[in-house]
Amino acid sequence: MDIDSFLELARTRRSIRRFKPDPVPDELVKKILEAGRWAMSGANGQPWEFIVVKDRETKDKLSETGAEATKASAALESSRVPEMRQPWYRDLPRTIPRSRFSDAPTIIVICGDPRTAQASVLNRLSDRRWVVDENIAAATQMIHLAVAACGLGSQWVTVDRYFEELIKPILGVPPILRIFSMVPIGYPAYEPKAPHRRDLEEIVHYEKYDKAKYRSHEAVQEFIRNLRGSRSGPIL
Numbered sequence: 001m002d003i004d005s006f007l008e009l010a011r012t013r014r015s016i017r018r019f020k021p022d023p024v025p026d027e028l029v030k031k032i033l034e035a036g037r038w039a040m041s042g043a044n045g046q047p048w049e050f051i052v053v054k055d056r057e058t059k060d061k062l063s064e065t066g067a068e069a070t071k072a073s074a075a076l077e078s079s080r081v082p083e084m085r086q087p088w089y090r091d092l093p094r095t096i097p098r099s100r101f102s103d104a105p106t107i108i109v110i111c112g113d114p115r116t117a118q119a120s121v122l123n124r125l126s127d128r129r130w131v132v133d134e135n136i137a138a139a140t141q142m143i144h145l146a147v148a149a150c151g152l153g154s155q156w157v158t159v160d161r162y163f164e165e166l167i168k169p170i171l172g173v174p175p176i177l178r179i180f181s182m183v184p185i186g187y188p189a190y191e192p193k194a195p196h197r198r199d200l201e202e203i204v205h206y207e208k209y210d211k212a213k214y215r216s217h218e219a220v221q222e223f224i225r226n227l228r229g230s231r232s233g234p235i236l
Helices: 003-012 026-037 056-077 114-119 121-150 161-171 215-229
Strands: 050-053 107-114 178-186
Touching: 003 121, 026 050, 026 107, 026 121, 050 056, 050 121, 107 121, 114 121, 121 178, 121 215, 161 178
Parallel strands: none
Antiparallel strands: 050 107, 107 178
């Protein structure tokens, strides 16, 4: 693959929140997992383990617990003014959104083993979670790019501590391991529009930070407000 082909893949990748019922072929799932296996990791610790979920009952349980975890997020989001909330929380407290991965034919659950942080230099072991988080994020990103290369859609589902404790028993994950993210995958049921990206000139600095490009707190708030205003609502 040349750089232009890679850039095209990066630019056309989209987060998908509604999928067709068509199953994802096993050979594609295996290739996607192979991409995740080749992600970079500190000291080659390779903390990741992948759980492929296709069973309808298990997916329903994950979806139900996802909705439960969403209620906890909603309590925090309700403290924001409505225009600064994520679109699917904008009508709180009247509506609590359902899980956004309930109809995905396949879900890849990405676990991490904090013990692999011992592969890193000793001064980093004071925060093993941070070390493993970085590595799992790299594997998750590789999976998303591989999904896009297969002509499929995916979304990044962050698993916080509360959500993690709810789904560990469902998936039989050992206590020592952590669940960091989930990637629902499938054939997109709609054509999403391109998301906004800041211009390259705004974010690139040469040799040292260009203070002329520094954004004030007010500018960042306005940027987020504009982002929220550009999204009409959730894709459910």
